[in-house]
Amino acid sequence: MVRRRGGGENATDSIMSFTMSQNQAEGARSTTSVLVVEDEPEFLRRFSNAVLGDPGLGLVAAVSTGLAGKAMLDLQRPDVLLVDLGLPDIDGIELIRHAAQHHPDCDVLVVTMFADDEHVVGSIEAGATGYLLKDASADRIVASIHELRAGGAPISPGIARRVLSRFRLAVRPGVPPQPESAPPPAAASAANPLTERETELLRLTAKGFTFETIAEVLGISPHTVVAHVKKIYRKLAVHSRSEAVYEASQMGLL
Secondary structure (H helix, E strand, O other), X not given: OXXXXXXXXXXXXXXXXXXXXXXXXXXHOOOEEEEEEOOOHHHHHHHHHHHXXXXXXXXXXXXXXXXXXXXXXXXXXXXXXXEOOOOOOOOHHXXXXXXXXXXXXXXXXXXXXXXXXXXXXXXXXHOOOEEEEOOOOHHHHHHHHHHHHOOOOOEOHHHHHHHHHHHHHHHOOOOOOOOOOOOOHHHHHHHOOOOHHXXXXXXXXXXXXXXXXXXXXXXXXXXXXXXXXXXXXXXHOOOOHHHHHHHHHHOOOO
């Protein structure tokens, strides 16, 4: 290859590269940006290809360690973090907690082989809003990412059943023990403008459950859930679920 005098070819390449980067950045603004953190090469490729195959998603990076995931979170600030829990350097739950504390607008989707209560509950408490097992199809993973951004909480059916069972035990009257995070009834009644049922409902809402799921957990109809929600909005002077959760958290009710 004959090079042009004065490095013209290299300069042109640089301009083309810069223009492509600009176009990619502009296109990324209209898509959901995703960071994949997975140490198994086969799954890393599968998750990355699933994201790349959807025109509404953009892959900002795919890394294989938790520390690299932290660095990319802070650098790229993605919309969604897709993370495994069994990372080689740090616990995936630590990475989830970092995302929740430093990038609260980033939704976290766990895709892992761990189906035990410790990992599931630990991930949700750390800030995960979705939990899938690794047998989920590529289409399911992509659909779950979109569901997250729409305000949903996608969970593999088997995991959802176990989570619902735990919440049934936690919120139904007369079933000990009470959750560790729940305040003593006397203390709660003194400062809480909400009834016990409304507080229970709001806790489930904060976890990302739909009204239909909450109705199932509490053993009431979806219409009754909506009626309670309206009362919660009125008492807290808010107009949306996110505002209700925020105000309740500020008041120490959750």
